[in-house]
Amino acid sequence: MKISLIKFWLLIAIIVQLAACGEYSWNNPYAASDAGKNILYSVFSERPKHLDPVQSYSSNEIQFTAQIYEPPLQYHYLKRPFVLIPATAEKIPVVKYFDAEGNQLPDEAHSDDIAYSIYEISIKPGISFQPHPAFVMDEQGNWLYHVLSEDALTSIFKLSDFSYADTRELEAEDYVYQVKRLAHPRLHSPIYGLMADYIVGLKDYAVKLKHAEQNRPEDETYLDLRKYQLEGIQLIDKYTYSIKIHGKYPQFLYWLAMPFFAPIPWEADRFYSQPGLVQKNITLDWYPVGTGPYMLTENDPNLRMVLEKNPNFRDEYYPANGMSEDEKNGLLEDAGKKLPFIDKVVYTREKESIPRWNKFLQGYYDATGIGSDSFDQAVQLVGQGEATVTREMEEQGIRLETTVAVSTYYMGFNMLDPVVGGRDDRERESARKLRQAISIAVDYEEFISIFANGRGIPAQSPISPGIFGYRDGRAGINPIVYDWIGDQPQRKSIKAAKALLAEAGYPNGIDRKTGAPLILYFDVTARSSEDRSKLDWMRKQFQKLNIQLVVRSTDYNRFQDKIRKGNAQIFEWGWNADYPDPENFLFLLYGPQRKVGNSGENAVNYNNNEYNQLFEKMKNMENGSERQLIIDRMVEILRYDAPWLWGYHPKDYGLYHSWYQNVKPNRISNNNLKYFKIDANLREAKRQEWNRPVFWPIALISFILVISIIPAVRAFRRHESSVAIRAV
Amino acid sequence: MLSYIIRRLFYAVPILIGVNLLTFTLFFVVNTPDDMARMQLGIKYVTPEAIEKWKVERGYDKPLLFNSEAEKLGKLTNTIFFEKSISMFVFEFGRSDDGRDIAREIKSRMMPSLAIALPVFVVGLLVYITFALLMVFFRATYIDFWGVVLCVALMSISSLFYIIVGQFLVSKLWHWVPISGYGTGLDATKFLVLPVLIGIITSAGSHIRWYRTIFLEEMNKEYVRTARAKGLSERIVLFRHVLKNALIPILTGAVVVVPLLFLGSLLVESFFGIPGLGSYTIDAINSQDFAIVRAMVFLGSMLYIVGLILTDISYTFVDPRIRLT
Structure with missing residues (x-):
C-alpha cells in the first residue's frame, strides 16, 4: 500500500513537471503553430445570414463584407466629422444635374428644377480581384469551373477544394453588374425599394428580369444580367460608369461607400449559379469574391470565420493626417505605410458573454x-464622470476606447392615438402638453446612470453628436425639458411638468372630463429580469405625475405588428444611422414616411406640414449655414411637438489589449480592419504570463480522492472478513 | 421480431404526422409568414412587395392548413402544412430560410454534438452504475448516507451553475483547458474534457439515486437470498447477480436516449461554443426559421421512436423470457 501511494505521488509529480516544461499554455484555444503570428483574434455572437453584398445589411454581416468588398468610396479613418474619400474610385464623383428635357443645369440649380442627377465614377486601373476559381480558364480559353460535371462535384465540399484559382482586373462593368443585381429576381436586397425610387429605370428593370427569369430554359440556371440594359446605369469605358438618379439626392454618395455598390464579377455569379454548388451550400452568399484587403478563407459560421490578407490587394496607405488628438494618441505613427497590417483575422463564435469576457482577460481575444x-x-468613473479602466485592467495593460454612436434610442408617442396624439385640434393641443409633461418627468439622466452604466448622453433631438446639424452646449438644449443653469442643462422640475399636465386637462393625473385617473399604455418586448427593473423604473417616472402606466408586454413580432398598424400608444424604439447626414435621422419624423398607410420608417406617424416642407428643402442641401438654420427650425418644431421623448444617444465602450494598435472606433465606416495593427510577440509573452497552469488543485483533488477511498477500502475489507455468526 | 419492428414503424407514421401538426400549429400561432419574412429581410427599408416576394419564393403565400380556393384534394395538399411536411418523410428537409441546405447542416453538426454526448453517456453510465453499486454495497453505513446526501445536493443545483463554476475554476483560475471552443481530431480533446465532465456531474445526482433504488429493490428479491444462502460473498452477489437482473430498468432509461444523443445539448453547446445540433436548434428558434425548427422536431420525434424500438429489442437480449411478436 505504501509503495503504491509513493508511486502514485511520483507519477503526479512527473506529469506536473512535464507539463510545466512546455511553453504552450494548456488553456490556449488556438493551434500551437499560430503562436506569435500576426493574427488578430476577434469574436462574433450571431452567425451572419448573408455575405452577398446586395443582401447583407446587418452589423454582424458587414464586419466581414466591408473587409472583402470595396465600393467606390470610403470614409476617412481618422477625420471627424466623417469625410468621404475615394476607395477604388479615382476621385469623389462630381454630380451633374439635368432638367426633364435632358439639359444640363448649373450646380446651384434649385432642386425643384432638377429632374435627374448623374454621378460619373472612374475607378483606378490595375486593381485585381482576390484569387478565385471562378476566374480560372483552361489552355483553350474555356472557363474551367463554370460548367461542373457531377463527377467533378463529388470531391468538392467547400470553395478551397478547387485546385486552381485565378484573378482578373477590376472593371467598371463589375460595378454596373452589381447595381443591376439590386433588382435580381432571386435576391432580396434590403435597399431595392429605396433605390427603385432613385435609380432611373430600376423598377422596370426588376420587371424585365422577372420576365426573363420566368422564361429561362430549365437547364440554364444563370441569369446573365449583362444581356439586359438598365437605363439608370451606363458603362462609359473600361474604367468608368455613370449612375443616373431621379431628382437631387446628395446622400447618394454615402450609399456609394456601402457594400451594396461594391463590384461583383459576372464570372462569380455564373460560377455560383451551378445547381451542384448551390446544393453543397457553395454560393455567393457564403463565399464572397472581392477586391478588398481581406478574403474569406474559412467559413464555418457555427464555429469560426477566417479572413486572410488578399495577395492581390491594391496599394493603399495609412492616412497621413487626421484630427489634432490623433497624433497624441499615436494614431499617426504608421502614416504612409502600406495597408493592411494584419495577416489573418480569426473570428470565433462566442454566444455567451461569460466565456467571451474571460477569454479576453486571458489574452485570447484582442x-x-x-x-x-x-x-x-x-x-470606473473618475473626476467629472469620466470613464476609465479599473486598476485590475490597467495592470493588464488594457485600455478603454469610447465613442458616441450615431444612434438614438427614444420613447415614441403614437400620434394616431386619441390620448397621446389627438384626433382634433383641441385634443392635439392637450396631447402635446401631455407629451411635454411626460418628457420632463421621465428622467433619462437617471436611466443612463442606472441601466446603461453611464454609457450614453441624453438626447436633445433626434440628431446624434458628430452629425451635421447637432448643436452642443446651451444652443443645443431642448428648452421644453431643460433650463440652462450655470454651465449645464438642468431638467425642469416636476412642478413644471405637473403644470403642463394640468393644462393638458389632467390635473394631478386625473382626467378633468371624466374624473378618472389617467392611464397610459406602454408597449414593450420585455423578456429579461433587467427589463422588469426598467419597466418598474418607467412606472415610477409616470407615477411622479400620478399617471398610471400599464405595461403591455408582447413578443417582438406582435410588437412590430402593433407599430405597423398604429395600435401602440407609447413604445421604445431606436435607430442606427446608415450614413452621417441629418437627413437620415430627421426623415424618421417626415410625414410621408409614416408607418401606418405608407409603410415608412416614421414609427410614431408624426405629420407636421411645416416640418415636412422644411425636410424636403433640407434633404437636398449641401451642409452650410443655410442648412443649419433649417435644421434648427425643424428641431425646434419637433421639441415643441414632442412626438418622441428624446431618450439618449448610446456610447460605445470597447476594451483593447496593449498589443492592439491604431484603433479609432466608430460605427459609420466598417472597413477599418486594414488599419489595425497587432504586436504579436507582446501578446504571446502576456498570454504565457497570464495562463500558467495552476498545479496545486491537482494535488489537492488527488489527495481528497485518496483520503476518501481509504475508509471505503477499510470498510470493504471489514465487510468481507466479517462472519454471520461469531462463536462465543 | 421483424414483423414487430415493421408494425412499430407503421405506428410511428401517425405519431410523426401528429408531432408535425403540433409543431406547425404552435409555430404559426406565434409567427406568421410575414414575421418570418421580416426577420429574414431585416428591419430597415422592408417594403410589403419584398415581403410578398419572399413568401412566394418559399411557398409561404399559401393558406396554412386548408385551401378553400383549391379543388378536391388540393384543399389539403395546396397548403403550407402539406407542402412543408410531406418531404420530411423521405428525409428531404429542404433549405433554411437563409438558403442553406438543412440536411447538410445537420450532417456537419451531428459529430460535434456526438463528441460531447457520447462520452457523457458512456462514461456517465459507468460512473453512475459504479457509484450506485458502491452505495448499495455499503448500504446503511455512513458512506451510503453521505452518498445520498451528495446526490441530493448535486440534483438541487442548476446545470448552469456547474457550467459557470466549472469554467471559472478549471479554465479561468487553474488554466487547465480552454474556456470554450471546438477543434477537429485530437485537437478537440482539450475542448471536450470540461463539458464532458460537467455533463457527467450534472446528471450524476439523479442517475445514481435512481440506479441505487433499482439495485436496492433487487437486493430484497428471493434469488439474492438464495445466493447468499449458498455462501456467495456480497461482492459476487452484487456484481454478478443483482447487476445482471437490474439491467432491464437501466436499459429502459439508457437505450431510449441513445438516438437522441445526436441532437446535442442546448445549454452546454451554447456555453462551450460547440457547433452542434443543440446550438443549431436554438439559433433557428431565435431567428424564427421554421424550416429548421420543423426538421429538428421531426428528427427528434423520429429518433425518440427509434429509441423506444431499440429499448424493446434490447429487452430480448437481457431477459430471455421476453419475445417480440
Missing part, C-alpha cells in the same frame, strides 16, 4: 465590448 455583468470589473 478586444471586447463590455457587458453589464462585467462593467464594474472593467470600468
Whole structure:
C-alpha cells in the first residue's frame, strides 16, 4: 500500500513537471503553430445570414463584407466629422444635374428644377480581384469551373477544394453588374425599394428580369444580367460608369461607400449559379469574391470565420493626417505605410458573454465590448464622470476606447392615438402638453446612470453628436425639458411638468372630463429580469405625475405588428444611422414616411406640414449655414411637438489589449480592419504570463480522492472478513 | 421480431404526422409568414412587395392548413402544412430560410454534438452504475448516507451553475483547458474534457439515486437470498447477480436516449461554443426559421421512436423470457 501511494505521488509529480516544461499554455484555444503570428483574434455572437453584398445589411454581416468588398468610396479613418474619400474610385464623383428635357443645369440649380442627377465614377486601373476559381480558364480559353460535371462535384465540399484559382482586373462593368443585381429576381436586397425610387429605370428593370427569369430554359440556371440594359446605369469605358438618379439626392454618395455598390464579377455569379454548388451550400452568399484587403478563407459560421490578407490587394496607405488628438494618441505613427497590417483575422463564435469576457482577460481575444455583468470589473468613473479602466485592467495593460454612436434610442408617442396624439385640434393641443409633461418627468439622466452604466448622453433631438446639424452646449438644449443653469442643462422640475399636465386637462393625473385617473399604455418586448427593473423604473417616472402606466408586454413580432398598424400608444424604439447626414435621422419624423398607410420608417406617424416642407428643402442641401438654420427650425418644431421623448444617444465602450494598435472606433465606416495593427510577440509573452497552469488543485483533488477511498477500502475489507455468526 | 419492428414503424407514421401538426400549429400561432419574412429581410427599408416576394419564393403565400380556393384534394395538399411536411418523410428537409441546405447542416453538426454526448453517456453510465453499486454495497453505513446526501445536493443545483463554476475554476483560475471552443481530431480533446465532465456531474445526482433504488429493490428479491444462502460473498452477489437482473430498468432509461444523443445539448453547446445540433436548434428558434425548427422536431420525434424500438429489442437480449411478436 505504501509503495503504491509513493508511486502514485511520483507519477503526479512527473506529469506536473512535464507539463510545466512546455511553453504552450494548456488553456490556449488556438493551434500551437499560430503562436506569435500576426493574427488578430476577434469574436462574433450571431452567425451572419448573408455575405452577398446586395443582401447583407446587418452589423454582424458587414464586419466581414466591408473587409472583402470595396465600393467606390470610403470614409476617412481618422477625420471627424466623417469625410468621404475615394476607395477604388479615382476621385469623389462630381454630380451633374439635368432638367426633364435632358439639359444640363448649373450646380446651384434649385432642386425643384432638377429632374435627374448623374454621378460619373472612374475607378483606378490595375486593381485585381482576390484569387478565385471562378476566374480560372483552361489552355483553350474555356472557363474551367463554370460548367461542373457531377463527377467533378463529388470531391468538392467547400470553395478551397478547387485546385486552381485565378484573378482578373477590376472593371467598371463589375460595378454596373452589381447595381443591376439590386433588382435580381432571386435576391432580396434590403435597399431595392429605396433605390427603385432613385435609380432611373430600376423598377422596370426588376420587371424585365422577372420576365426573363420566368422564361429561362430549365437547364440554364444563370441569369446573365449583362444581356439586359438598365437605363439608370451606363458603362462609359473600361474604367468608368455613370449612375443616373431621379431628382437631387446628395446622400447618394454615402450609399456609394456601402457594400451594396461594391463590384461583383459576372464570372462569380455564373460560377455560383451551378445547381451542384448551390446544393453543397457553395454560393455567393457564403463565399464572397472581392477586391478588398481581406478574403474569406474559412467559413464555418457555427464555429469560426477566417479572413486572410488578399495577395492581390491594391496599394493603399495609412492616412497621413487626421484630427489634432490623433497624433497624441499615436494614431499617426504608421502614416504612409502600406495597408493592411494584419495577416489573418480569426473570428470565433462566442454566444455567451461569460466565456467571451474571460477569454479576453486571458489574452485570447484582442478586444471586447463590455457587458453589464462585467462593467464594474472593467470600468470606473473618475473626476467629472469620466470613464476609465479599473486598476485590475490597467495592470493588464488594457485600455478603454469610447465613442458616441450615431444612434438614438427614444420613447415614441403614437400620434394616431386619441390620448397621446389627438384626433382634433383641441385634443392635439392637450396631447402635446401631455407629451411635454411626460418628457420632463421621465428622467433619462437617471436611466443612463442606472441601466446603461453611464454609457450614453441624453438626447436633445433626434440628431446624434458628430452629425451635421447637432448643436452642443446651451444652443443645443431642448428648452421644453431643460433650463440652462450655470454651465449645464438642468431638467425642469416636476412642478413644471405637473403644470403642463394640468393644462393638458389632467390635473394631478386625473382626467378633468371624466374624473378618472389617467392611464397610459406602454408597449414593450420585455423578456429579461433587467427589463422588469426598467419597466418598474418607467412606472415610477409616470407615477411622479400620478399617471398610471400599464405595461403591455408582447413578443417582438406582435410588437412590430402593433407599430405597423398604429395600435401602440407609447413604445421604445431606436435607430442606427446608415450614413452621417441629418437627413437620415430627421426623415424618421417626415410625414410621408409614416408607418401606418405608407409603410415608412416614421414609427410614431408624426405629420407636421411645416416640418415636412422644411425636410424636403433640407434633404437636398449641401451642409452650410443655410442648412443649419433649417435644421434648427425643424428641431425646434419637433421639441415643441414632442412626438418622441428624446431618450439618449448610446456610447460605445470597447476594451483593447496593449498589443492592439491604431484603433479609432466608430460605427459609420466598417472597413477599418486594414488599419489595425497587432504586436504579436507582446501578446504571446502576456498570454504565457497570464495562463500558467495552476498545479496545486491537482494535488489537492488527488489527495481528497485518496483520503476518501481509504475508509471505503477499510470498510470493504471489514465487510468481507466479517462472519454471520461469531462463536462465543 | 421483424414483423414487430415493421408494425412499430407503421405506428410511428401517425405519431410523426401528429408531432408535425403540433409543431406547425404552435409555430404559426406565434409567427406568421410575414414575421418570418421580416426577420429574414431585416428591419430597415422592408417594403410589403419584398415581403410578398419572399413568401412566394418559399411557398409561404399559401393558406396554412386548408385551401378553400383549391379543388378536391388540393384543399389539403395546396397548403403550407402539406407542402412543408410531406418531404420530411423521405428525409428531404429542404433549405433554411437563409438558403442553406438543412440536411447538410445537420450532417456537419451531428459529430460535434456526438463528441460531447457520447462520452457523457458512456462514461456517465459507468460512473453512475459504479457509484450506485458502491452505495448499495455499503448500504446503511455512513458512506451510503453521505452518498445520498451528495446526490441530493448535486440534483438541487442548476446545470448552469456547474457550467459557470466549472469554467471559472478549471479554465479561468487553474488554466487547465480552454474556456470554450471546438477543434477537429485530437485537437478537440482539450475542448471536450470540461463539458464532458460537467455533463457527467450534472446528471450524476439523479442517475445514481435512481440506479441505487433499482439495485436496492433487487437486493430484497428471493434469488439474492438464495445466493447468499449458498455462501456467495456480497461482492459476487452484487456484481454478478443483482447487476445482471437490474439491467432491464437501466436499459429502459439508457437505450431510449441513445438516438437522441445526436441532437446535442442546448445549454452546454451554447456555453462551450460547440457547433452542434443543440446550438443549431436554438439559433433557428431565435431567428424564427421554421424550416429548421420543423426538421429538428421531426428528427427528434423520429429518433425518440427509434429509441423506444431499440429499448424493446434490447429487452430480448437481457431477459430471455421476453419475445417480440
